[in-house]
Amino acid sequence: MTISYEKLLELARLDDEVAHSAELLLRSPKRKLLSELEVERSESERRLKVVDGGIGELEEESSELSSESELISKKLSELESAEKKGLGISHRNVEVLAHEIEVLHNRAEEIELRQLEIMESFEDLSAKKEELESELAELDSVFQNTKEEHDSEVIGSRSLVEGLEKERSDLVRELPDEFLPIYNKLRNAKLGRAFAYVMKGVCLGCRVKVSPLELTRLKQSKDLPPEMLPRCQECDRIMLLP
Ligand SMILES: [Zn+2]
Known part of the structure; x- marks a missing residue:
């Protein structure tokens, strides 16, 4: 005995619906959006890492300058009290001392200016960081919602295919062994x-x-x-x- 032509047509129709359902899922705009969001997210994460690195460098430089600045003020108060007490003795020594004090004052001023610059850059980068973090949070929430919607698409498609498969398997059972x-x-x-x-x-x-x-x-x-x-x-x- 062999399967009727009508049943083959029915099997072809069911196969077509199963295949169509899988294709729909593959072409789902939500699926596409999810992969776009993933790309966007990793780009934002990369930018955040760069900003974090910049902030770290500024903090390191600032703390090095602070220690240097502490050393300078210590050294300056030593030298200035030596100058006051007239410990220079010779004229030449007084000059050397005055020059040393001047160099240290200049360096202290330089440090102060650089610290101001660092503070400004730090504020810029912190604002950038905050912006990126809220961008990431927004992306995460859109991703989460889209994923939930896509998951329910997948579940819907799966239950549709399950129903079709049940009908299919009845017909497949009727196919001749040779076929x-x-x-x-x-x-x-x-x-x-x-x-x-x-x-x-x-x-x-x-x-x-x-x-x-x-x-x-x-x-x-x-x-x-x-x-x-x-x-x-x-x-x-x-x-x-x-
Ligand atoms: Zn053909």
Whole structure:
């Protein structure tokens, strides 16, 4: 006994719906959005890391300058009290001392200016950091919402496919043993569609015109067992006339 042509048409329709459902999921705009959000997120994270690195460098420089500045004021108060007490003795020594004091004062001033610059840069970077952090939080929340919506799309599609698969398996059970491996192999190779309808002389599996000879064979094939049905010369699918 063999399966009826009507049931093969029904199997082809179910295969088509299962494949279509998987394609819809793959082409889902939410899926696309999720991957775009992931790219955007890693870019923001990269920028945040750069800003954090900048802040770290400023903090390090500032703390080095603070220690230097402490040393300078200690040294200055030593030198200035020596100057006051007239410990220089010779004229030459007084000059050397005064010069040393002047150099230290200049360096202290330099440090003070640089510290001001650092503070300004620090404020800029901190503002940038805050901006990036809120951008990331916003991206996370959009990602989370989109993911939930996409997950429910997946669940919906899965339950639809489960229903279709139940119908399919009833029909597959009726396929003749000789045909089953051909069908399964073809279905795997053709992304879920082993059959192709032929309409107006065109194979809908590959959109290629079927030769008149093949068309005649096809028209006479409805009583053949499925393993004997003609296959498209272009896409190899089993041709069916709806
Ligand atoms: Zn074809």
